Amino acid sequence: MAPHVTFDRISDPNQTAYPTPAFLRMARSRRSRTPVLIAIAGLLLLILGWRSSVKLSTRPAFSTSYRLTSNNPVPYTAPILHDETESPLLAPPTRDDNSTAPMGLQKTNPSFHLLIPATESNSKLCKTLLSTFALAYPPPTLVNYGKNFDGKGWDKGSHAGKIRGVYDYLSDEKKVKDEDMVLVIDGYDVWFQLPSVIMIKRYQQLIYEANNRLRRRYGTELKPTEGKAGSGMGPKYTQTVVFGADKLCWPNGSSDPACAAVPYSTLPKDLYGPSTDTDPDGFHNRPRYLNSGTVMGPVKDVRAIYGVAVEKVEKENRGTIGDQFVFAEIFGEQEYQRETQRLSTQGAGGRWYEWLSNALGASDSPLAANQTINNMTVIPGRRYEFGIGLDYTSEMFQTMTHSTDDIKFLTYNDTTIFSEIMAQHPNLKVFPSVPPMDIQYAHGPLWYSSPGNHSSDPEDEILLPHSDKLDNLPERLDWFEVPLGTNLYAGTIPSLLHINGDKSPLDDWWPSMWYHPYGRALVRRFIRSTQTRQAARAAAAGGQTWWDMRGGRGGVWTDTGSWMSWGEVCKKTEDDVFQDGKGKWGMEEGSRKVTNSFGMVVIADEDEDE
Numbered sequence: 001m002a003p004h005v006t007f008d009r010i011s012d013p014n015q016t017a018y019p020t021p022a023f024l025r026m027a028r029s030r031r032s033r034t035p036v037l038i039a040i041a042g043l044l045l046l047i048l049g050w051r052s053s054v055k056l057s058t059r060p061a062f063s064t065s066y067r068l069t070s071n072n073p074v075p076y077t078a079p080i081l082h083d084e085t086e087s088p089l090l091a092p093p094t095r096d097d098n099s100t101a102p103m104g105l106q107k108t109n110p111s112f113h114l115l116i117p118a119t120e121s122n123s124k125l126c127k128t129l130l131s132t133f134a135l136a137y138p139p140p141t142l143v144n145y146g147k148n149f150d151g152k153g154w155d156k157g158s159h160a161g162k163i164r165g166v167y168d169y170l171s172d173e174k175k176v177k178d179e180d181m182v183l184v185i186d187g188y189d190v191w192f193q194l195p196s197v198i199m200i201k202r203y204q205q206l207i208y209e210a211n212n213r214l215r216r217r218y219g220t221e222l223k224p225t226e227g228k229a230g231s232g233m234g235p236k237y238t239q240t241v242v243f244g245a246d247k248l249c250w251p252n253g254s255s256d257p258a259c260a261a262v263p264y265s266t267l268p269k270d271l272y273g274p275s276t277d278t279d280p281d282g283f284h285n286r287p288r289y290l291n292s293g294t295v296m297g298p299v300k301d302v303r304a305i306y307g308v309a310v311e312k313v314e315k316e317n318r319g320t321i322g323d324q325f326v327f328a329e330i331f332g333e334q335e336y337q338r339e340t341q342r343l344s345t346q347g348a349g350g351r352w353y354e355w356l357s358n359a360l361g362a363s364d365s366p367l368a369a370n371q372t373i374n375n376m377t378v379i380p381g382r383r384y385e386f387g388i389g390l391d392y393t394s395e396m397f398q399t400m401t402h403s404t405d406d407i408k409f410l411t412y413n414d415t416t417i418f419s420e421i422m423a424q425h426p427n428l429k430v431f432p433s434v435p436p437m438d439i440q441y442a443h444g445p446l447w448y449s450s451p452g453n454h455s456s457d458p459e460d461e462i463l464l465p466h467s468d469k470l471d472n473l474p475e476r477l478d479w480f481e482v483p484l485g486t487n488l489y490a491g492t493i494p495s496l497l498h499i500n501g502d503k504s505p506l507d508d509w510w511p512s513m514w515y516h517p518y519g520r521a522l523v524r525r526f527i528r529s530t531q532t533r534q535a536a537r538a539a540a541a542g543g544q545t546w547w548d549m550r551g552g553r554g555g556v557w558t559d560t561g562s563w564m565s566w567g568e569v570c571k572k573t574e575d576d577v578f579q580d581g582k583g584k585w586g587m588e589e590g591s592r593k594v595t596n597s598f599g600m601v602v603i604a605d606e607d608e609d610e
Helices: 022-028 030-057 123-134 158-170 196-218 299-315 323-344 348-359 416-424 445-449 516-528 533-541
Strands: 112-117 141-143 181-185 190-192 220-224 231-235 241-246 289-298 388-391 397-399 407-410 484-487 496-498 555-558 563-565 601-603
Touching (some): 123 190, 141 158, 181 299, 241 397, 289 496, 299 323
Parallel strands (some): 141 555, 397 496
Antiparallel strands (some): 407 484
16 A cells, blocks of 8 residues: 655655755745746736636526525625515515404505606606506605706706605605615616516625625624624625616716726626727726616615715705716715725735736726726715615616617527527627526516406405406416517616617617507506405505505505506506507596595596596
């Protein structure tokens, strides 16, 4: 048997001595030690860079799981959703389905709020509303509806008013609670395409992954233990709020922190081939800049961001700069502060590593780039850390500035188009040949327009009777059978599409949205779902199918507490929204007035509308 050689024993003097390799003899000489160390460090950097690129390029086309495991704690985790209709995120206490909810039941679980700044209604807003009805989002609340802005500047103060309106709503403790979730979207160019439950699960997964990255990059520090005496080690920075990511930085200056100090995208560095991030027109840039048109997070944290924005536009007399400028500036200041503190607190080894990475062009610090960054004016006592991050992979929010060529509407049971797409886009790193697991495991697309109306009880009489002319829907429809807007380069199917930048897709793409052929029937079905006894119980208790205590489906709330039915807010938009030639809403089969179980008008009499 061959002798077992250990590595910590004294060498046997009788053992044959092998000559020291030449490269080791060279390394031991004082003259050669420094360049050898640099070469070894460079080699290690190259290996690390190669491993990183492999990890990125082999990223699966879609996340296959959105579950947060208990053995991987994160600084902030939204309550986990399960696959059942009534989920722990917004579910009421468990009750017998045959019982009725008691009067005065207090809702103790978090609510999910959808805020849409919109001063007036038009067909663009109603397309957004239709998409929320079809996919079981909370009853939208219109912020600043009916207000006229006549201030100074190109927008007459409407963008400053938009910030103030959202902030005031989030500051009203009667309407929202700190632990509630809020999603704020632009009112005239956003369409949902996936259900609310998928949006929330993706938010949870994105927060989990982002906080892992932050912990690895910035480390931990001693922090007070929440709810307990004493302190413990926790991550230095955490993320709780998600904004959309854009390819272009605007309207901020290119040397401002909003453009020059923000992190690089998490997508592969060669996403678009050799022109990635070097395209002068920006079409082949990876998204890394904040877009203010979509934001989601806990009410407490989103309110804090809007509070600073209000201060910037009102107290600093900068009301004409717009919300996009302000929120991008807040994000840039946060990231500039984070990175300067990281670089200034590094030891000698860390500084040397950073210098070498920069010399080799491998640094991942935006402050190491060969460009001038305008220094921030740090105001003592001002808060700069807000837990903001971006959706770089567009799983939640797909912005469209210079990204329309990245999007293709795919019907996943039709494989004939795949070879054509590969020919048109030769630089694709991943190809989404099937929808991700969160979509595959979801209910069918048509299910969400009637989540509270699955009762066969004959006593559940409805006030909007079924019509063979208006309510024809397929008996069964699968996600594989409907067109889904897909980001071919990121390999994701976004939960919503934000048509910023070029507005032509607002007309060109609307017929491609999966719910377009069924728009009128889905709205009618959504309204009908509010009128059953089962829905009334859900409304009183809260839950995934009923997001807050106000009740109401098939319409919108305003920030002043008024309710407007679909027939009121979307009057005379049928031709552009439904595009089905079936006439005016509520007049398809004659004039009549319909109210739901809450006494709210869901179809108004035409005589009263005129």
